[in-house]
Amino acid sequence: MHLLVRWLLAPLARLVYRPVVHGADNVPRTGAVILAANHRAAVDTAVIALTAGRPVSFLGKAEYFTGKGLRGRAFASFLSALGYVPVDRSNAKAGLDALFAARTVLEAGGAFAIYPEGTRSLDGRLHRGHTGVATLAMGTGAPVVPVALIGTERVQPVGARFPRVRRVVVRFGPPLDFSRYDGLEGSSAIRRAATDEIMDAIARLSHQEYVDTYHHRPAA
Template structure:
């Protein structure tokens, strides 16, 4: 399934949507990397995976991987090929489990993508980031590449079941190095400062209006 996604599906989707990509060379070719992006639509994950130039891992709901039957197993294989890592979000310790899963990817020298806002922006603005991205950067020493996704909300607007043919732009920024804070990951003040620096970089790339408040998760 991984080969099908990489050699067949990915080129077809890139040909169909013809994304405009700037700065993909900013992603280090080897070693652990954190991609921190704004979040506009459900297709954002696929867009990052198809333009980053390296395999990218994301967090996915554990229940997506436990469906039964041929269709369920095929769907789980497809998500695995896209780079999803299963995490039980219903668990009381879901946040800790997510950090452990992300750190495992980075410790293995992989690329892990995260949306610091925590949920899709429904008003088009860039909202305050949660400090999980800073925790990962400080605890692993991995550089953070800020990313702006532009136009993905037109590909799959809220409520749309299927993607539409709309062109998108992806801007990768210069890697941010936070090793100067080595040993200070336990400081909430440092985590907040690192997160704010990352969000500032994303805002500079996306040109979104920044709001210094968390975006509320939409009702299920």
């Protein structure tokens, strides 16, 4: 399945959607790196995977990997090929489990993508980032590459079942180094400062209006 995604589906998607990519050289070809992106649509993960220039891991709900029958196994295999790492989000330790899974990827020298806002922005604005991204950066020493995804909300608007053919733009910013905070990851103030620096970099790349409040999905 990994070869199918890499050699057939990925080139086909790039041919159809023709993403415009800026700053691809800012993503290190090897070694641990965190890709911190804004989040506009369900297709964002696929867009990052197709344009980063190297395999990227993402967190995925564990139940996505437990489907029964041929269809369930095929879907789980497809998600694994895209770089999803299963995490059980149904228990009180979900946040810790997510951080542990991310650290495992980074400590093995991999690339890990995260959406600091925590959920898709439904109002088009960039919202305050959660400090897990800073915890990962300071705990592993991995640089953070800010990523701006532009136009993905037109590819798959909220409520749309299938993606539409629309041009998207992806901007990778220069890596941010937080080694100056070595040994200070236990400080909530330092984690907040580092996260705000990351969000500011994303805002400058995406040209979104920044709102210093967390974005909470409205109740169904």
